[in-house]
Amino acid sequence: MTGFRGIRWLRELLARRKEDVVQTAAEEADQTQALIGSSESPKQAKSPLGLLRNYKWPIVQTVSILGLTAAMVIGGNRYVEAHMVEVYHVLVDGTDIGIVDNKSVVEQYVQKKREDTTNQYPNVHMELVLGGITYQTERAFNKQTDNNAVLAAIDEKAKLQAYGVELRIDGQLFGLVKDEATAADILNKIKEPFLPKGKEAGQVQALAAAAPKPKEGELESADFVQQVQLKEIPIQPEELMNPDDVLKKLQTGDTQPTTYIVQKGDCVSCIAKKFGISKQFIYEKNPWINDDRIKVGDKLDLTVLKRPLSVKTEETVVENQEVAYDTEYVKDDSLRAGVIQPISPGKNGLKKVTFHITKVDGMMVSEEITGEEMIEPPVTAKAKKGTKVVLGEGTGKFAWPVLSASISSTYGMRWGRLHKGIDITGNKTILAADNGKVVETGYKDDYGNYIIINHQNGYETLYGHLSSITTSEGKIVEKGEKIGVMGSTGDSTGVHLHFEIHKNGSLENPLKYLNR
Incomplete structure (x- = not known):
């Protein structure tokens, strides 16, 4: 017996022993009293001391039991406490x-x-x-x-449940993939081809006939035009789509190949207008086209990707551009007007131009000059200049052909080909940029209504997309004289002036000569 049962047993034993001792003592006391009152001699009666002797061992046993009981109670409590868990x-x-x-x-x-x-x-x-x-x-x-x-x-x-992530574009479901990490990887692969690969800043571009490289700038932001939603939902495992299939679907949409056979009278800009696409798109899909030369029977790939997801990028581009030096002339009436004799050479300067460019799927949709900073001022040349008047001879220093001018597109690679000049918006009156002779006016698909002025000093300027021409071939015009009205004729994306500068037959960047 252990624990509480042992303790209870000892308590019961002690109680019974105590009762036995008390009862025996009472009986002995009664017997002694009876002897005292009887005829027996008192000596025959037991004295208290005798009684004590008689009950010595029962008392000792009782005390021992009490001690044992106390010890067992304490030990039992310790045992119980030790086995509490x-x-x-x-x-x-x-x-x-x-x-x-x-x-x-x-x-x-x-x-x-x-x-x-x-x-x-x-x-x-x-x-x-x-x-x-x-x-x-x-x-x-x-x-x-x-x-x-x-x-x-x-x-x-416990139960097993499969989960997947829905990829929705403008609310339409386009894919169901394993998790958000998989969906994010697909979206990053959609963006990657349209992110700038590096900066062209700090490099002086070729400013003659050689075409400059396309601008590559510092990325400010890259976002999707459409709203993209990702949501985790419970699914059946067989509902998951292959991530490569989802990527391909987002890259191409439901596009069907389109091939066009060039007909008699076709030109690149004509075909672009017929199909409602840009010339850049035709050039990119058909890189074999050189200088717009196509012939009857040529096959053109006009497959338009119907992308369900478009990437819009905002970039900052910084370029170093040359600044043409001025020439200070010392008049000499002994020389025929137009004859120049150098005194000291000039030197072109250098300026830093900052652009803000917006593209959608790699196609430029807007371009804005946000700053110009002169790095190295040009050094002015000095020369003798004859004063015998020759009508129509330019000064060599150009004025803006539009008042309150704002540039909407700069010189360089645009729409897959070299953009030969700059596009300017502002006051719709078109002015001659310098003195000269109107040598050509007319209409071309690329330029619409246009004017070419020969400044009789090696420079020519071209003015395109005019709504109307107010001068004529052979006329001598002065710098700042009205020659036409701004429009959107020919291969144009809106009302603006397309302005070119040619020097000795080679293209020049107009911004080399036009400074704010």
Whole structure:
């Protein structure tokens, strides 16, 4: 007998022994009293001391039992305390499923189950779905636990659920992939081809007939034109799509190949207008075209990608451009007007021009000059200049052909080909940029209504897309004289002036001569 049962037994034994001693003592006392009152001699009666001797051992036994009882009570309490344990009731969604000796048993088991699930389904986002697991702590004597039974109960309640991420564009579902990381990888691959590959800043571009490289700048932002939504939802594993298929679908849409056979009278700009596409698109799809030369029977790829997702980029481009030097003339009436004799040479300067460029799917949609900074001022040349008047001879220093001018597109590679001049908006009156002689007027598909002025000093200027021409061939015009009205004729994307400068037959960047 141990613990509380042993203690109870000792208490009962002590109580019975005490009753026996008391009863025996009472009986002896009665007998002694009877002897005293009887005829027997007092000597025959037992004295108290005798009684004590008679009950010495019962008393000693009783005291010993009391001591043993106390010792056992104390020992029993210590035993009980030593066998008290802390256990944990495990509840799933509030239901008690059993008792474990340590919470970590459940936590480690659940973690292992999740890891096993991930390893078992590497291509699907599978989740081990369990109700909310909570614990109630209990401190009890020799409480029985059963870890295995609890873990088995958790196994019965656990369920596997597959999840996927919807990729929607403007609300329309375009893909269902494993997770957000997979969706983000697809979206990054859509953006990547349209991000700038580097900066051309700090490099002086060729300013003669050689075509400059397309501007590549510092990316400010790259966003999708359409609204992209990603949302995780429960799915069936077989509903997942191959990420490569989703990428291809976003890159090409539902495009069908389109081939066009060049007909008699066709030109690149004519075909572009017929199909409602840009010349740049035709050049990019058909890089074999050189100088717009196409002939009857040529096959053109006009397949237009109907991209469901377009990338809009904002870039800052910084370029170094030459600044033409001025010439200071010393008049000499002994020389015929137009005859120049150098005194000291000049030197071109250098300026830093900052552009803000917006593109959609790599196609430039807007370009704005946001700043100009002179790096190295030009050095003015000096020369003698004859004063014998020759009508129509230019000064060599150009004025803006439009008042309140704003540049909408600069000189360089545009729409897959060299943009030979600059596009200017502002006051619609077109002015001669310098003195000269009108040598050509007319209409061309590329330029619309145009004017060419020969300044009789090696320079020519061209003015295109005019709505009307107010001068005529052979006329001598002065700098600032009205020659036409701004328009949008020919291959034009809006009302503006296309302005070119040619020097000795070679193209020049107009911004080399026009400064703010």
